[in-house]
Amino acid sequence: MVGRIIDLYGVSDLASISKGIIGNVVISQIGKSISASILKMIPIVGQIVGSIVNAGVAASITGILGTAISRICYTNVKKYMNGESVDWTMAFSADMIKRAMQVAQDNIK
Secondary structure, eight states: OHHHHHHHTTOGGGHHHHHHHHHHHHHHHHHHHHHHHHHTTSTTHHHHHHHHHHHHHHHHHHHHHHHHHHHHHHHHHHHHHTTOOOOHHHHTSHHHHHHHHHHHHHHHO
16 A cells, blocks of 8 residues: 555655565554454454454554655655755654654544
Protein backbone atom coordinates (compact mmCIF):
# COMPACT_ATOMS: atom_id res chain seq x y z
CA MET A 1 0.00 0.00 0.00
CA VAL A 2 2.75 2.44 0.98
CA GLY A 3 4.67 1.85 -2.24
CA ARG A 4 1.53 2.39 -4.30
CA ILE A 5 0.69 5.67 -2.55
CA ILE A 6 4.23 6.92 -3.09
CA ASP A 7 4.03 5.84 -6.75
CA LEU A 8 0.76 7.77 -7.21
CA TYR A 9 2.56 10.94 -6.15
CA GLY A 10 5.29 10.27 -8.71
CA VAL A 11 8.09 9.68 -6.25
CA SER A 12 8.28 5.91 -6.60
CA ASP A 13 12.07 5.88 -6.18
CA LEU A 14 11.40 6.59 -2.51
CA ALA A 15 9.36 3.43 -1.92
CA SER A 16 12.49 1.51 -0.94
CA ILE A 17 13.46 4.23 1.53
CA SER A 18 10.16 4.04 3.33
CA LYS A 19 9.56 0.28 3.50
CA GLY A 20 12.02 -0.44 6.32
CA ILE A 21 11.04 2.62 8.30
CA ILE A 22 7.32 1.93 7.86
CA GLY A 23 7.84 -1.63 9.05
CA ASN A 24 9.39 -0.39 12.30
CA VAL A 25 6.62 2.13 12.91
CA VAL A 26 3.86 -0.41 12.23
CA ILE A 27 5.48 -3.05 14.44
CA SER A 28 5.30 -0.63 17.37
CA GLN A 29 1.57 -0.22 16.71
CA ILE A 30 0.96 -3.97 16.64
CA GLY A 31 1.46 -4.17 20.39
CA LYS A 32 -1.98 -2.66 20.71
CA SER A 33 -3.50 -5.76 19.19
CA ILE A 34 -1.84 -8.04 21.72
CA SER A 35 -4.55 -7.22 24.23
CA ALA A 36 -7.07 -8.69 21.82
CA SER A 37 -5.07 -11.91 21.75
CA ILE A 38 -5.25 -12.08 25.52
CA LEU A 39 -9.04 -11.67 25.33
CA LYS A 40 -9.19 -14.73 23.10
CA MET A 41 -8.17 -16.88 26.05
CA ILE A 42 -11.68 -16.43 27.45
CA PRO A 43 -13.84 -19.15 25.90
CA ILE A 44 -16.35 -18.16 23.20
CA VAL A 45 -16.99 -14.50 24.17
CA GLY A 46 -13.27 -13.72 24.38
CA GLN A 47 -12.66 -15.24 20.97
CA ILE A 48 -15.40 -13.19 19.36
CA VAL A 49 -14.38 -9.95 21.05
CA GLY A 50 -10.70 -10.62 20.37
CA SER A 51 -11.33 -11.15 16.68
CA ILE A 52 -13.35 -7.96 16.42
CA VAL A 53 -10.65 -5.98 18.23
CA ASN A 54 -7.90 -7.44 16.01
CA ALA A 55 -9.82 -6.55 12.84
CA GLY A 56 -10.53 -3.07 14.15
CA VAL A 57 -6.91 -2.46 15.12
CA ALA A 58 -5.64 -3.72 11.76
CA ALA A 59 -8.09 -1.54 9.83
CA SER A 60 -7.25 1.50 11.95
CA ILE A 61 -3.49 1.07 11.55
CA THR A 62 -3.84 0.60 7.79
CA GLY A 63 -6.06 3.66 7.40
CA ILE A 64 -3.92 5.86 9.61
CA LEU A 65 -0.71 4.74 7.89
CA GLY A 66 -2.17 5.36 4.42
CA THR A 67 -3.37 8.82 5.43
CA ALA A 68 0.00 9.65 7.00
CA ILE A 69 2.01 8.57 3.95
CA SER A 70 -0.34 10.44 1.64
CA ARG A 71 0.00 13.58 3.77
CA ILE A 72 3.81 13.33 3.75
CA CYS A 73 3.85 12.85 -0.03
CA TYR A 74 1.39 15.67 -0.68
CA THR A 75 3.21 18.16 1.53
CA ASN A 76 6.64 17.41 0.11
CA VAL A 77 5.59 17.17 -3.54
CA LYS A 78 3.86 20.54 -3.10
CA LYS A 79 7.10 22.01 -1.69
CA TYR A 80 9.09 20.49 -4.56
CA MET A 81 6.66 21.88 -7.16
CA ASN A 82 7.04 25.33 -5.58
CA GLY A 83 10.82 25.13 -6.07
CA GLU A 84 11.68 24.35 -2.46
CA SER A 85 14.37 21.84 -1.60
CA VAL A 86 13.04 18.59 -0.12
CA ASP A 87 15.08 16.12 1.92
CA TRP A 88 13.15 12.96 1.01
CA THR A 89 15.06 10.81 3.48
CA MET A 90 14.05 13.12 6.30
CA ALA A 91 10.49 13.32 4.97
CA PHE A 92 10.15 9.56 5.41
CA SER A 93 12.03 9.31 8.69
CA ALA A 94 10.44 7.28 11.47
CA ASP A 95 9.82 10.47 13.44
CA MET A 96 8.00 12.18 10.57
CA ILE A 97 5.90 9.09 9.91
CA LYS A 98 4.96 8.82 13.60
CA ARG A 99 3.99 12.50 13.65
CA ALA A 100 1.89 12.15 10.51
CA MET A 101 0.23 9.04 11.94
CA GLN A 102 -0.59 10.93 15.13
CA VAL A 103 -2.14 13.78 13.13
CA ALA A 104 -4.16 11.28 11.09
CA GLN A 105 -5.31 9.52 14.26
CA ASP A 106 -6.27 12.83 15.89
CA ASN A 107 -8.31 13.78 12.80
CA ILE A 108 -10.33 10.57 13.13
CA LYS A 109 -11.50 11.41 16.66
